Amino acid sequence: xxxxxxxSAHITGRFLRMLSITLxxxxxxxxxxxxxxxxxxxxxxxxxxxxxxxLELEIEDAxxxxxxxxxxxxxxxxxxxxxxxxTNLERVGDYAFKVAQDLESLAPRxxxxxxxxxxxxxxxxxxxxxxxxxxxxxRDVKAAREVMKLDFEQVDALxxxxxxxxxxxxxERPEDNEVALTAGRMARNLERLGDHLxxxxxxxxxxxxxxxHTHRLLNSH
Numbered sequence: 239x240x241x242x243x244x245x246s247a248h249i250t251g252r253f254l255r256m257l258s259i260t261l262x263x264x265x266x267x268x269x270x271x272x273x274x275x276x277x278x279x280x281x282x283x284x285x286x287x288x289x290x291x292x293l294e295l296e297i298e299d300a301x302x303x304x305x306x307x308x309x310x311x312x313x314x315x316x317x318x319x320x321x322x323x324x325t326n327l328e329r330v331g332d333y334a335f336k337v338a339q340d341l342e343s344l345a346p347r348x349x350x351x352x353x354x355x356x357x358x359x360x361x362x363x364x365x366x367x368x369x370x371x372x373x374x375x376x377r378d379v380k381a382a383r384e385v386m387k388l389d390f391e392q393v394d395a396l397x398x399x400x401x402x403x404x405x406x407x408x409x410e411r412p413e414d415n416e417v418a419l420t421a422g423r424m425a426r427n428l429e430r431l432g433d434h435l436x437x438x439x440x441x442x443x444x445x446x447x448x449x450x451h452t453h454r455l456l457n458s459h
Contacts, residue, residue, distance in 0.1 A: 245304045246313060249297055249320050250375065256293050256327045257371045259286050263334035264364045267341060271353055271360075276345040283338035290331035294324050315448065319441045326434040333431040337424050344420045352421050355403055359396045359428045362388060366435050373439060379446045385439035393432040400425035 263286050270279045301321040309317060337356075345353060366388050373381035401422055408418035 243313075245300060245307075246316055249300050249304075249317065252293055252297050252300070253320055253323075253327075254371055254375060256290055256297075256331075257367055257374070259290050259293075260327070260330050260334055260367050261364060261371075262286055263331070263338065264360050264367065267334070267338055268357060268360050268364070270338075270341065270345075271357055274345075274353075276342045279342040280339045283335045287331050287335045290328065294328050297321075298324055315445055319445050323438045323441060326437045330431050330434045333427040333434075336427050337431075340420050340424045340427075344417060344424075347414075347417055352403075352407065352417060355400050355421065356424060356428070359393065359400065359425065362393050362396065363428060363432055363435070366393070366432060370435055370439055370442075373442055377442070377446050379443055382439040382443045382446070386436050386443075389432045389436045393429060397425050397429035 263283055266279060266282050266286075270276050297320060301317050304313075304317050341353070341356065366385050369381050369388070370385045372378060373385065404418045404422040404425065407421075408415055411418075
């Protein structure tokens with residue numbers, strides 16, 4: 239079905255663009271932190287968030303048109319994966335935007351150590367996004383599982399570390415309670431961002447493994 243293949247190619251490209259926007263948002267957070275220049279970070283994230291929202295609507299419409307036209311089972315499963323993952327990517331963008339906003343508002347009042355706590359988690363999430371983009375583009379199960387592994391083995395541990403650091407600062411310097419609470423919220427939003435990436439990776443794993451099983455059954459006859 240040429241139309242279905244064309245739809246899949248278009249949707250793949252636009253979905254990958256949504257992932258690349260998340261990378262840009264995380265890059266903006268990391269670079270602002272590294273330079274200690276936070277002015278305009280929220281505006282930059284807001285611009286990227288607007289593009290994410292527009293892409294979500296575009297991809298949703300493309301999926302609905304494809305569903306209406308009729309799809310072969312394999313193409314239907316792919317379009318369903320994308321359609322169901324749009325909410326995850328939209329939430330990923332929301333969390334990245336909130337982190338950028340919090341970082342910009344927190345920076346003038348926070349000590350360097352508080353801000354630096356964010357960087358390892360942002361770096362790991364960037365790796366997860368890059369790995370997920372490769373997994374999605376190549377239908378690579380190993381890469382999809384690597385996304386899950388990074389979240390389970392490293393992101394969750396760093397999140398707990400950031401939360402403990404925020405609690406310690408809150409106990410040591412009660413006057414900095416707003417800073418500590420904001421830092422804790424940033425950690426929570428980054429951790430949730432990772433969870434949504436894992437949800438997409440899990441769907442991709444099921445899709446590819448299902449296709450592989452079907453292919454083996456067909457070849458056995």
